[in-house]
Amino acid sequence: MEKSSDIYHLSYVSTGCDCIRFEDIKDILEIARKNNEDDQITGILVYCNKHFFQILEGEKEAIIELFNKISIDRRHDNVIKIQEGYIEQRHFDKWNMAFKSFNKELRDLDNFNTEQFYSYINRQLENDQTGNGISLKILADFFDLNG
Ligand SMILES: Cc1cc2nc3c(=O)[nH]c(=O)nc-3n(C[C@H](O)[C@H](O)[C@H](O)COP(=O)(O)O)c2cc1C
DSSP states (O other): OOOGGGGEEEEEEEEEEETHHHHHHHHHHHHHHHHHHHTTEEEEEETTTEEEEEEEEEHHHHHHHHHHHHHTEEEEEEEEEEEEOOOSSSSSOOOSSSEEEEEEGGGGGGOHHHHHHHHHHHHHHHHEEEETTTTHHHHHHHHHHTO
């Protein structure tokens, strides 16, 4: 049984490399969903106009190991960590990697329509008692800013 204190989260922003294609995003998501299921990692990836924002949730060692791997992935750069720390509960427990994008070419990968996305994030923020909601707030802002 997972105790709430076992759950760690990390969020970052990054910029897709000059040569990134929509096919690359599909590949990233496919491998992420497969690996994350094996490693009990959940979260959300947002891609808008060459910028990524991602929240990773899971066991601390697994999250740090994955972030180290993601940081050196050549499909993006300028990887800037925003927040990390323990959280009370997973915010994206239904998804090994939820996905949201403004780019219509990626619509078929998108798990939310825009209204569902905002209402989901707002509900998670209301449930967040720890002050760790910065990642969630930035998630909504990031999506707004890059639209
Ligand atoms: C923006 C971005 C997000 C990524 N997210 C994940 C992820 O959530 N899980 C994952 O396993 N790999 C993710 N990757 C891919 C990893 O960097 C790496 O290529 C993949 O885990 C395969 O690593 P391996 O060859 O060591 O198995 C992401 C890559 C990028 C560029």
